[in-house]
Amino acid sequence: EDKVVQSPLSLVVHEGDTVTLNCSYEVTNFRSLLWYKQEKKAPTFLFMLTSSGIEKKSGRLSSILDKKELFSILNITATQTGDSAIYLCAGGQMNSGGYQKVTFGIGTKLQVIP
Amino acid sequence: NAGVTQTPKFQVLKTGQSMTLQCAQDMNHEYMSWYRQDPGMGLRLIHYSVGAGITDQGEVPNGYNVSRSTTEDFPLRLLSAAPSQTSVYFCATRAWENRAYGYTFGSGTRLTVV
DSSP: OOEEEEEOSEEEEETTOOEEEEEEEEOTTEEEEEEEEESSSSEEEEEEEOSTTOOEEETTEEEEEETTTTEEEEEEOSOOGGGOEEEEEEEEEEOTTSOEEEEEOOOEEEEEEO | OOOEEEEOSEEEEOTTOOEEEEEEESSOOSEEEEEEEETTTEEEEEEEEEETTEEEEOSSOTTEEEOOSSSSBOOEEESSOOGGGOEEEEEEEEEEETTEEEEEEOOOEEEEEO
């Protein structure tokens, strides 16, 4: 059974702290690792990772994938209250029909307090 | 360019009632999908479509029907609502970009079945 496990499930930090969110995956025919930020409504796309060891950055957020150890991390430096959200990790894979499916983790709830 | 539009945003149904959740996109994406999101369960795929006239089941299809008569629309039908279908429902499209698939989510429909 395909699964994506995120840790921690929840996290409370102070503004300015640096946080690391973890995602491990076991998906067949793995193609990509996706990170999303979900505030009040729909998830919004952060990163897509397909190659090991290549860090992707967007402002204070960065992410890296380790395809040998089957995990990814999402780092947020100098956190702000606007970073408070649920962060979702997902494994993209090809199914037997040749179509990609995505398996989501349950998310890490991050709360940044002033 | 509205992206992915879901209606309604909120709905309360009685057990046994039927209804249709609407999803429309203006990005000309071939792939569309429906997810439900429940606490502690993450996002789970209900049904998906790879183009007009083609649909397939996802992880949790029971109690739901879909059809795809046009590229733009992908409605989700609840045949006989049950309390277990109380959830937040997201429609998502997918497009190939930067050598991998990226997903765009609608804003969600919060459904309560009493």
